[in-house]
Amino acid sequence: MRAADTASARDAASGGAPLLEVVGLTTTLVATGASVLEDIAFTVEAGETLCVVGESGSGKSMLALAIMGLLPPAIRIRRGEIRVHGEDLARLSPAEWRARRGRDLAMIFQEPMTALNPVMRAGAQVAEVLRKRRGMTDDAARGEALRLFERVGIPNARARLSAYPHELSGGLRQRVMIAIALAAEARLLLADEPTTALDVTIQAQILDLLNDLRRERGLGLMLITHDLGVVAEMADRVLVLYAGRMAELAPVAALFDRPMHPYTRALLASIPTSEGPRTRLVAIDGAVPAVGAMPQGCRFRPRCPHADARCEAVPPLVAHEPRHHAACWATAPEDRAS
């Protein structure tokens, strides 16, 4: 393994650029040309957790697949850049992109069973990555796999190395997935609803683990979730997606204290909370529009209590505060000032 391939060398080579920088990313359905994601732009810094939040149909999972180079054949990247360590992945060939996966970026999914090899022992799946990505010998890989199992909190780690995925609980399988991501020393971890299928006590364990690893290794974490509780627990910054567009991008405290997009406000008012008074929930009428049936202009317009004639044009993403952006005509700062 060449020294230039190590994580710190890659950091140095990229000259302090963010781990991930997405610029103007637009994806379309090949068949109809209908846009799925439109004009997505954000960064993830080393040691930072960016939560991407949205409902089904918001495009949040599609965004992760686009970054991983795993879009289904029916969808392609139409415009935009996906810069990892300063290098635009969207311009790479599929083979080159595959080489970056694992080395530069790794992903964990809601259901680890779909990503793990069902007929391969859990430890062997970690060791395989260690041999292929880090050039370890069989012996060294076995030892390192054990160390990683212990690091991700798998009890009886030595015995679990030889377990098959189906013999492990959902929480343990997710820990194996995290161990695989660590094995490749990926600095950027994409997690798509990693705790949604887990019970709440196990979810808490996994979120703690992700937080510890982020801190300890300076990982950039892009955490996709529909759960605003997970956002409140984990995020440094939050990207709110609605129907494939960015509604709001803000530091987590600002988002919860001063949400600027009517959709974000409605979302926060619609969730039951585990503390405070139990008042009637504010429901948002209607549902997220389907791809191919998007309304003209602002995509939230048909459900928005503040919609007016301006909203027939696409609202630009504008800064309310230096790091707080929202795409809404009604709440844009110019309007507030007048």
Place this chain on the structure above:
Amino acid sequence: MTSEAPLIEARSLAKVFHRRRLFAAGATGLRAVDDLDLAIHRGETLGLVGESGCGKTTTGRLLLRLIEPSAGRVMFDGHDLTSLDASAMRRLRRRMQIVFQDPYGSLNPRMTVGETITEAFIIHGIGDRTERQQRLNRLLDRVRMPRTAASRYPHEFSGGQRQRIGIARALALEPQFIVCDEAVSALDVSVQAQIINLLQDLQQDLGLTYLFISHNLAVVRHISTRIAVMYLGRIVEAAQTDALFAHPEHPYTRALLASVPVTHPSHRGRRLRLEGDLPAATAVVRGCRFAGRCPHVEDRCRSVDPELAPRPGGGLVACHRVADRTLPWSATHP
């Protein structure tokens, strides 16, 4: 006064599922519900919470006698469901219904919405064509669906609308008691709020009694009058919602509540976590079922099964150390 008696009551209820094992001698029993006592009062919403495999879904089905108990009794408005014959059970079943998590899986894709909702009228011989049509219209109004929905098929509707259809079907025979089994769990949050509000309005208007089964503690807190916490087939604690959240007594309840994500980033803080997974319900357990994961375990917990006993602040709890007040209190640690 009948209003004092619970509408529905489980007494020492048990359900053991026997797994057939082709190449093994003898069967392993899975004790999904094990000696469970539970009472639900008229007009209340009892939230039933616990992790997967704790037996909450089985409990809901046992209360409706959709499955037969291995032991114990279910009393519904003074009738012992477990002793009723088929025709008596059918008459009583009109008064109890269930709403499932996945409305798509529980609606017949080849039946129109109208046929799905009015099927029960035909089975129970209620009304003529005109009256059935009127009832159908009233039901669609109640769940805030357009009357034109009647001639359409389930796949033409969104998840939230399908859940409204499922609720309309459950309401068709004017039941008193509805089991909501993860009824809003598959819905997006904005739609989830619509359905929660609808369920609350229906309860108010129709005087319904709910058993609300969910793994989402924030949702259960929002909708429930009272909450029962299940662990491995047993109720470990039950109390009024606000009392339970303000002062959870059982170490498992404490761990469960400490695991719920915060509602605002300023409330973050390191909290003690429960270790390990839920043990298999096939294991023969002596003593407290939570002993293996409990941070406050003592020798007696491993040998003597704690009984549900009155809880400080009202309700019931099954823990030796709560009973003799030797459990250290902490708001953030299990």
